[in-house]
Amino acid sequence: xxxxxxxxxxxxxxxxxxxxxxxxxxxxxxxxxxxxxxxxxxxxxxxxxxxxxxxxxxxxxxxxxxxxxxxxxxxxxxxxxxxxxxxxxxxxxxxxxxxxxxxxxxxxxxxxxxxxxxx
Amino acid sequence: xxxxxxxxxxxxxxxxxxxxxxxxxxxxxxxxxxxxxxxxxxxxxxxxxxxxxxxxxxxxxxxxxxxxxxxxxxxxxxxxxxxxxxxxxxxxxxxxxxxxxxxxxxxxxxxxxxxxxxx
Numbered sequence: 001x002x003x004x005x006x007x008x009x010x011x012x013x014x015x016x017x018x019x020x021x022x023x024x025x026x027x028x029x030x031x032x033x034x035x036x037x038x039x040x041x042x043x044x045x046x047x048x049x050x051x052x053x054x055x056x057x058x059x060x061x062x063x064x065x066x067x068x069x070x071x072x073x074x075x076x077x078x079x080x081x082x083x084x085x086x087x088x089x090x091x092x093x094x095x096x097x098x099x100x101x102x103x104x105x106x107x108x109x110x111x112x113x114x115x116x117x118x119x
Numbered sequence: 120x121x122x123x124x125x126x127x128x129x130x131x132x133x134x135x136x137x138x139x140x141x142x143x144x145x146x147x148x149x150x151x152x153x154x155x156x157x158x159x160x161x162x163x164x165x166x167x168x169x170x171x172x173x174x175x176x177x178x179x180x181x182x183x184x185x186x187x188x189x190x191x192x193x194x195x196x197x198x199x200x201x202x203x204x205x206x207x208x209x210x211x212x213x214x215x216x217x218x219x220x221x222x223x224x225x226x227x228x229x230x231x232x233x234x235x236x237x238x
Contacts, residue, residue: 103194
């Protein structure tokens, strides 16, 4: 079946959550948002392109930081309201310079930091 | 630092997205939503408990299907507006009886089904 980006279910702001996963390690790196045009650009260019809600602009991941995400596989969930982008991540995915944004665990009621910033 | 569920950033409906990942395989299983009380219940009971937007009710994953998620680790992202629950998944996570909700890939412009429903 041909894929139609308009067939996805966007929220009332025209956005859909996109989870980025490292294609080698399986690590969940981050979650950000896409709109229909981000989806088109991501698929066309192979460069994962989110929509920045704070800047209200396209966000080609790594365009300024160099920490780009090359698309390896693009997946849609059963409800068509969430995306999983499997990526080849250059450098850290998180703006804090950590590999993943999910570096804080909650264990026994306390926050525990699992990763340090890289280099 | 003690963890305060109120310190998370919920959207205007009081919800935060929660990604479920299989603790053994690293597979991303699904994404659903939690409110502050879901977070509390998940941490207190060790049973992953979402908030069902369609039913407007707590959704203890697997309570009716048996396909429960036992919490292995609970993670918060850098912006505190997304959660990652690392889980021990009993049976398929998806309501279609597939292991993961992300069973559809987009490849060369077409949708490709990657998984079949289980038994």
